[in-house]
Amino acid sequence: MSENENHERSTVSVIGLGQMGTRLAQAFLAAGYQTTVWNRTAEKADALVAQGAVRAATAAEAVAGSTLVVVCLPNYETVQGLLGPVAESLRGRVLVNLTSGTTEAAGRMADWVAGHGAEYLDGAAMSGTRLVGRPEALFVFSGSPEAFTAHRVVLASLGNAVHLGADPALAPLYDTALFGLAWGALAGFYHAVALVGxxxxxxxxxxxxxxxxxxxxxxxxxxxxxxxxxxxxxxxxxxxxxxxxxxxxxxxxxxxxxxxxxxxxxxxxxxxxxxxxxxxxxxxxxxxxxxxxxxxxx
Missing domain, CATH: 1.10.1040.10 (N-(1-d-carboxylethyl)-l-norvaline Dehydrogenase; domain 2)
Incomplete structure (x- = not known):
């Protein structure tokens, strides 16, 4: 299959349409991918549907709509609570979890997903919402190398997609470490601005x-x-x-x-x-x- 044919056939589902989830869906749409969206509060999908997204009536429908399922929810417990009732629908799919949490939670989630016959990628958006969809936006992923390779082009729609390794805990580890690094630099900057000011x-x-x-x-x-x-x-x-x-x-x-x-x-x-x-x-x-x-x- 050529790259163009693969692009045309690629679909992605986005579950969770908060500020970040909405930007993820917009980036996939902008890259030309058929994008199915779902949110517990259905009205949050309205603007995306107007931009060309497909509205799923239920979370199960969103999972069934694509081989690549991206979730962006408040925490891992919410992800598992939402997907638990439709877990069998995950079989044969790739779940990309862009939810902040601990390394332990990522490991448990990876095991749970594998137990339902799906591949798992944990991920973190390191550049906030403003840069999503631009090459300078850093997204780190860890987990199944095969899943990342298969969906690298789609995930690159979000920005600079970097795979850290097979251990799913690496993405939340880097997420936390880079957050601390950014705040260390910004704290120095804020102090410096106050000093010269x-x-x-x-x-x-x-x-x-x-x-x-x-x-x-x-x-x-x-x-x-x-x-x-x-x-x-x-x-x-x-x-x-x-x-x-x-x-x-x-x-x-x-x-x-x-x-x-x-x-x-x-x-x-x-x-x-x-x-x-x-x-x-x-x-x-x-x-x-x-x-x-x-x-x-x-």
Whole structure:
């Protein structure tokens, strides 16, 4: 079958039409796929039907409508509660679960789906709703490699679809970790905006400089990941001692400007802990050693 023939025959069902579910369905429609939609509150499907979606009268009808069934609901319990009565309809299909939850919940869901003769992909939308359908929107998936390969093109309608591995727990693990990473970066940005704003600097003017600086920061992530893998921490980017002193300066400057020190105090505590653990002369990536061991095991 040619790629064009495969595209023409591909169908997808979307169950759960909250803000994210609606955007998922719109992305599939925009890519030209026949898209069946269902939501407990039927009116939420109206706008999508006007855009060309097929309205399913029941969840069972939505499952039966496509080989690829995408669910986007509040939690795993809701997914299983909704699909439980129609579980036999899942046989021979692929269930893609874009619901946030724990790694344990993902494993249980994968086992439950497999027990009903279906393949399972756990997933997470890492770029919010605004970018869905654009190449820069990151979607991570884990679970059946065969299912991902078979439906890669359809899932790529959502954005950059990345398969992390066969373990279904990987998607929620990455989801949680990347959420923490994003908030760490944003917390630093918000503090920085408050700090320069105390001197009258416009946030957009600062952001223009800050975003130009970020490629250097992301390059450090790649380099420091290799250091962490090797367990060796060269101090080319400065020692823990040097950065601890610089962080003290940031705390002092923030206090002088009347800006909260919550964010730099957190980083200072990490650096102080690494210094106390004997990493003072090592590179700053050594901080990871005290994070993964926990404060009580320094």
């Amino acid at each position: 105390a001197e009258g600097v416009d946030p957009t003017a600062f952001a223009a400089v800050a975003t130009g600086h970020m490629p250097f920061v992301t390059s450090l992530m790649a380099d420091h990941a290799r250091q962490i893998e090797d367990g060796r921490y060269p101090n080319d980017d400065g020692t823990v001692e040097v950065h601890a002193a610089a962080m003290e300066h940031l705390v002092d400057t923030s206090e002088a400007q009347g800006v909260s020190t919550d964010v730099p105090e957190l980083v200072k505590a990490l650096l102080d802990r690494a210094r106390a653990a004997g990493y003072g002369a090592d590179g700053i990536a050594s901080v990871v050693e005290t994070i993964r061991k926990g404060e009580g095991h320094v």
